[in-house]
Amino acid sequence: MKVLKVSSWTIAAFVLPCLLLYVSLVFAPILVSVYNGMLDWNGIGVSKFVGLANFNKMLTNDSLFWPAVGRTFLLAGFSMAIQLPIALFVAILISRFVRRTGFLVSSYFLPVILSVAVIGQLWKTIYNPASMGGMINQILIKFGLESWTHSWLTEPKIAIYAIIVVGLWQYLGYHILIQFTGIQNIPADIYEAAKIDGASGLKADLYVTLPLIVPIFKISVVLSFIGSLQSFDLIMVMTGGGPAHATDVTASYMYNMSFLSMKYGYGSAIASFLVVVCLAATLLINLLFNRLDKRFS
């Protein structure tokens, strides 16, 4: 197939600039992270090699670490249990009932393209106390539900859910779009064939759309899972992990340890953990869906 036989110098000239930059800024830092994770170091002074002590402490003796990991999975759980099914439902409805889909789909998508910095600050304003112009609390007061008003982002028990709502809101349109495109790409003659076999409307959706959308749905699952594992910019903008670590997820905990508490070694250990979980999760999801795929075909 490939016709160009060129000298290795040419290959190097084409590939190396990109590859070197990439390896030195993505792979090397990860390896450095793993090594730094074995240090007791505040970034300025002398570092001390402590072996696996940081990892040991992180996994067995840190009352903040596992709750943060738990919240990371809480984010992923909410996204998969609420956001993705709604998105799929909406996508099916749109492709069934709407002729000119452009306006609807791109309107739902609008929040996706905005920066987390803007979204986070916008929702912070929405969550503000009524006395500071917060929309939600003002609505509640208007309807006489004053007892329902909360200081949404500073009460430890509800702050994380307030943030989850924002995440679900922002990326709903993304998943709608992905799954809608997936449905659009299902060939029309399959539906025709299903119709002849007596499956139209809801039945066709159940027996044709759902099985055929599985590969696309997988993409949504991977995105939502990886997104949740990494999602911390929203948290950094809205609460910074507070109050008292109540909204910390793995990544924000890592950030706070590294950059605020200046525990470089310990922060690096958490970063390594994050990488491992990300890789493992992607592999696991792919494995699960491959099984699912086989069952349907």
Next chain:
Amino acid sequence: MSQSASLGAVKPAVQERGKRRVSFVKIIVFLFFGILLVTQLYPLVWLLIYSLKTNEEILSGSFFSLPEVLQWSNYTAALGGGSYWKYLYNSAFVTIVTMISIILLAALTAFAITRFRWKYGQFVMLLFLLGMMIPLQATLLPLMLIFKNMNILNTHLSLILPYIAFQTPIAVFILSGFMRTIPTEIEESAIVDGAGVLRIFSSIVLPVSVPPIMTVCILAFINIWNEYILAATFISSEKLKTLPFGVYSFVSQYSVNYGAIGAFLVLGALPVVIIYFLLAEKITKGMVAGAVKG
């Protein structure tokens, strides 16, 4: 079609009822679409109204009311107090430089992977694929240390370099997926005509690869334009901040001038919203392509 028509002739009542049921379902469905539209867009509309109110109007609790007089002064305050134009320029500069570099570097690499006869093409590809799973946050600390040693912390270069690095995997992936489909006959005839490798790349492969390059551009633009955490970690001087970080700093500085904060948030969202209005279809297509291929 003909079947339903004949059915209608025999049992008009049944069809009538069926029709009414369909339209009833339709009303419910469109009501649902409408509610969803409001939830997705109302916060943004609310922000726009908010940004045109006086502090008193905002605090009065009538969240639904329109401002009595449009307070454009909020916008003057936002533009005057913050360095909006500077942030905008910085964002544009960083994004454009990054985008051009990504396209060049990724196109060269994709070309080599798909068109050259060499052993390690697949291995290089695998390396890039692996990189797509690595979370950017995990590299923050080591990158900061590296950049500190290189003395480029708190410069635009400290943003541009990692932005390029983190966008290349998907770019290489998309571009090589496309370049694989370009027929080799074109190259064969070009070789016969005596064209060199660079010439084949720049005047044959690159021009036909414009559609996937557009996709790469859109993905890179959305990701880099909106990126907050690297900018907030690596940049500290006011005059180098990009827009998302600038928005954050403005809000923390002007915490009681609610109208101006609203105005600054609107201004922060505006560039990308304008571009979205112009290119909505291209952007949604590009983002899906990025997701599906990633």
